[in-house]
Amino acid sequence: MEAFIPNHLFNAIMRHAKQVLDAERSVNDIQIKKEFAFYSLSKAESLFEELTQEQAALLKPLTEIKNEQELENFKESLTSYIYPFPSISEAQLKKMFKKTKKLHPPELTDKKRKQLTYLSWLDAGSMKKFMVYEYEGKLAALKGSFLPSQKKDICHFCNQVTDVGLFTVDVTLNSKANTYKALSNYICQDAESCNAHLTNTEKLDYFVAYSQSAKK
Ligand SMILES: [Zn+2]
Structure with a gap:
């Protein structure tokens, strides 16, 4: 099987x-x-x-x-x-996040890939959060700013009350007119814990779909 x-x-x-x-x-x-x-x-x-x-x-x-x-x-x-979450090489990640010079993704073992619905990591230097998620058969890449919150709150993705941060992604509304809209949500600071608590992908799907659809 x-x-x-x-x-x-x-x-x-x-x-x-x-x-x-x-x-x-x-x-x-x-x-x-x-x-x-x-x-x-x-x-x-x-x-x-x-x-x-x-x-x-x-x-x-x-x-x-x-x-x-x-x-x-x-x-x-x-x-x-x-x-398991798809196996992604560093070269593939570099392609996904072209504008970022140095990526520091976590190492993905086979065991870890089985514990992921989405892959995410924080670059503490720039406080940018990176996210990769398979949506409609394609790998979607998102990058946004991350501002840790001082108090606990509900994570938008997994619904647990935990240490969260405000994840803000700029969504391109019209690339010709150069108009953007910020899409912000409080999500888990710890992506591993978030992945361990996710029981559905409804919010994650919506978040990724919205941020992707605007780019087309
Ligand atoms: Zn979460």
């Missing part, structure tokens, strides 16, 4: 799995626990447009989770089927 679970859906499945374990611990009624476990499984299944029998069978043990070890085993069983 080939990899079919993108990082954010893996996070979403594991969130349902964790809830099954929480219910196992906090609910007394066996019938209610069982119903909740199957409800959670249906939620996990509905994350996918369609599932083959084999893929569905992989998710099924979610209903059986009764302790930390079983949660861990379930997580392990999915790991081989996580769809």
Whole structure:
């Protein structure tokens, strides 16, 4: 069976799995626990447009989770089927960010690529944040300023309350007329943590689509 679970859906499945374990611990009624476990499984299944029998069978043990070890085993069983973030060479990145002389992207191991929905890093010297995201089959590159916030707030992408910063990207409205519009959102300071909390890509899609569409 080939990899079919993108990082954010893996996070979403594991969130349902964790809830099954929480219910196992906090609910007394066996019938209610069982119903909740199957409800959670249906939620996990509905994350996918369609599932083959084999893929569905992989998710099924979610209903059986009764302790930390079983949660861990379930997580392990999915790991081989996580769809990795594309492998990008430094030369490709240089092409994507032509105007930037020195790029300092993080090193991407195979394991790391499986933990990414989007790739991002901050250049602390210039306080520019770089972002690469696969949108509609193409790699989109975004670069913007990043201003860390003093207080915690909700990340626009992953929805967790955390240390955030204001990410501002200039969107070209009309390149001939040289008009721009700033697109700003509070997002996680720590991209690794953001990727670990993302359970859907709705906001990320919108952000990237908006910034890209204006360029065309
Ligand atoms: Zn986030």
